Amino acid sequence: MKKSLKEEITELRNKIHYHNYKYHVLNNPEIPDYKYDELLYKLKYLEKLFPHLITNNSPTKSVGGISLQNIKKINHIIPMLSLNNVFNEKDLFLKFFNPIKNFLNKNNNNFCCELKFDGIATSLLYKNGQLIQASTRGNGMIGENIINNILYVDDIPHKLQGNNFPPILEVRGEIFMTKKNLNILNKKNILNKQFANTRSSALSFLRLKNIYNDINYKLLNFFSYGIGFIKNKNKLYSHIKTLKRLKNYGLPVSKHTVLCTSLKEISFFYEKIKKIRNNFSYNIDGIVIKIDNFKIQKLLGSTSHAPKWAIAYKFPPQEKITILKNIIFQIGRTGLITPVGKFKTIKIDGVNISNASLYNFNEIKKLNLKIGDVIVVQRCGDVIPKIINVIKTERKNNITTNIIFPKTCPDCKSILKKKSYNKSIFYCSSGLNCKSQLKGYLKHFISRDAMNINYIGNQLINKLVDINLVKNSIDLFNLNINTLNKIPYLGTKSILKILSALEISKKTTFTRFLYSLGISEVGLVTANNLNNYFQNLNNFLNADLKDFCFISGIGKKIACNLYKFINDKNNLYIINKLVNEIGIYWNNTNIINNFFYKKKIVLTGKLTTINRQKIIEKLISLGAIIYNHISKNIDMIIIGKNPGSKLFKVKKLNIIIINEQKLIELMNKN
Incomplete structure (x- = not known):
């Protein structure tokens, strides 16, 4: 039976209310943002066509969701409104740019364009420069009191800088979590929960009841993007200049903010940010466009839901x-x-x-x-x-069926085992007797950072293993024209290139060779640390468990992996054959006389003129030891653009700071 228009609108409202509750209150969204936007857009469209069906409790009349009942509430002095959204240039023109142009009867206006952060809208209230109150947006009128949690966010000053600030100032901005910090949060299981996105993780931190002054709150960041209530606002007339003033007060402001005077300029900024957004350490889902002049903002006014002088121009859905x-x-x-x-x-x-x-x-x-x-x-x-x-x-x-986890390996059919440290992780213990593991090992062995064997790709490895021509890395080097001729569609020229590449790869470095062995959790940096510590293969193969534990960056788990590896007879057989029969070798050259030898180095920030991975490889070849974290034992830090918090830590310690240009100069001398 077909629904009436009233029933359809009522059902649509109930859906939106439900998803508002899931998103804003329970912090557990069920549908992606673009699906929610579609529901809201449809409701707005129907209410516009049939205004007599609009009700006071319609989601189009409110902002966000209600607050949790057990959290203290704060009334906003000035409502914290949401923003209307557009998804293409045509709608931007029709729904925002053109109405403003017609209302003001002028073609050119100043628009402040900013990033649209994917975080939690937050209000900070300062009295005589002192932070006295903090809250979330909530439903726009009433927010959640988060002052106790906010005090532990490093980005937010408890006291404003200088003395030229208003007696009362409400700063509005966004609390967010970077992508890197989300990975740390999930990896360390800090809140005993895994999070799908940075927004939900940030909100969970802001709602914690038990506050601890430790690393937890260093996972949150803040950007200010405007003001709410302020005494002496008549002294301010420009949004972008207000942002600069907030920065002078010691509040963080995004540097990706520009002033535009035309739709063309706005579109150029949008496309530019869309291209580089993945380079940001935090998530954004579009840009925000605001009329810069406060007087014009006041003239344009707002609806109960959103200002008419600002709009969000969103990116296509992720x-x-x-x-x-x-x-x-x-x-x-x-x-x-x-x-x-x-x-x-x-x-x-x-x-x-x-x-x-x-x-x-x-x-x-x-x-x-x-x-x-x-x-x-x-x-x-x-x-x-x-x-x-x-x-x-x-x-x-939908008809659904339960997922049944296999009890045997899908490839070799051996019984699966559970990892002792995590019962949810299963593995096949057949090693290289399992063809899937053999393929994975060989693909790692030939990779650029390992033996760097050209002209052998993943598909060729699959074929060589499937028809039993290669059962280990030794077989790879024993390939000849006759065996490679058994591979369909492999021509003579390709075969000769493969054989030549195998021969060339025999000359390598000790670090690359160690990395190529595929020891569990031993990456290129760890392999280099092993190289620096043991100096040669004989020392490495005769090491004791405690020797591995002495090496910086190697914990108990990796030490056990290494000790187990060098005490496996099959591994020793492979290594012996590769070195003594196949003829893999490396030069034990004297690299002591260079600036980087034995230096403990950390890299941070984006390098613009040189590839980061190539720099790491070069530093390793010069005997440097690469670390990920700053400590008092680090000798130097190499910084690129946007170096982040590591640079602040370095300034407190006696650590050499080298920029990109200086790094290139020093490398050219070696």
């Missing part, structure tokens, strides 16, 4: 809804079993996506995932696809 078709289980080079979701192909930012890793069985349990579910897929950092949610309300319309 999340899409699709249907989970199947789960397959892949085996990596270390034997770990990884479930991979296969779903109906979707396109995000022009890229077709049809599968995403689910990491381990715990992820499936956490999502309560079933085959046939309607799922939300996010392209994290515009690169890695991830299933972030299940729309459980759709299950009644």
Whole structure:
């Protein structure tokens, strides 16, 4: 039976209220932002066509959601309104730019364009320069009191700088968490919960009841983007100049803020930010455009929901809804079993996506995932696809089946085992007897940072293993014209290039050789630290467990991996054959007489003229020891653009600071 228009609008309102509650109150959104925007847009459209059906409790009349009942409330002096959204230049012109032009009867206006941060809108109240109150936006009229938690956020000053500030100043901005800090939060399981995005993690921190003055609150950051209530506002007339004044008060302000006078300039800024947004350490979902002049802002006014003098110009969605078709289980080079979701192909930012890793069985349990579910897929950092949610309300319309985790290896059929340190992680213990692990190991062995063997790609490795021509890395070097002729579509020229590349790769470095062995959790930097400590292969192979524990950057777990590896007879057999029969070698050259030898170095910031990975490789070749974290034992730090918090720590310690230009000069001398 077809619904009446009134029933359709009522159902639409109920849906939006439900999703508002899930997003703003429970901090557990069920649908992606663009789907919510679609629902709200549809409701606005219907209410515009049929104004007699508008009710006082319509979501179009309010901002955000209600606050949690057990959190103290704060009334905003001036409402914290939301923003209307547009998704293309045509709507930007029709819904924002043109109405302002017609209202003011002038073509050129000054628009302040800023980043739209994906965080928690926050109000900070300063009295005589002292922070006395902090709250979230809440429903726009009443927010949640978060002053106790805010006091631990390093970015937010408790006292404003200088003495030329108003007696009462309400600063508005965004609390957010960087992508890196989200990874730290999830990896260390600080809140005993895994978070899908930076916004939900930031809000969870702001709602914590037990406050601890430790690393936890260093995971949050803040940018100010405007003011609310202020005494002596008549002295201020420009939004962009107000931002500069806030910066002078000691409040952080994004440097990506520009003044535009035309739609063309706004569109240019939008496209520029869209291209570089993945370089930012934090998430943004568009830009915000505001009339710069406060007097004109007042003339234009606001609706109950949003100002007429500002709008959000959003990027295309990074999340899409699709249907989970199947789960397959892949085996990596270390034997770990990884479930991979296969779903109906979707396109995000022009890229077709049809599968995403689910990491381990715990992820499936956490999502309560079933085959046939309607799922939300996010392209994290515009690169890695991830299933972030299940729309459980759709299950009644879809036939779903439970996901059964395999008990045996999908490849070699051996019984799967559980990791002692994490019972949710399963692995195949067959080692290189499992073809999937062998393929993974060989692909690692030939990679650029390892043996760097050209003209052998992943597909060729798969074929060589599948037809049993290669069973270990020794077999790889024993390939000849006759064996390679057995590979379909492999011509004589290609075969000769492969054989030549194998011969060339035999001359390597001790670091590369150690890395190529594929020891669990031993990356290139750790391999270099092993090189610097042991100096030669004989010392490495005769090391004791305590020797590994003495090496900086190697913990108990990696030390055990190393000790177990060098005490495996098969590993020793492979190493002996590679060095003494195949003829892999490296020069024990004297590299002591250079500036970087034995120096403990940290890199931070973006290097613009040279590739970061190549710099690390070069430093390693010069005998440097690369670290990720600052400590009093570090000798020098190499800084690029936007070096971050590491630079502040360095200034307190006696550590040499080298910029990119100086680094190039020093390297050219060696």
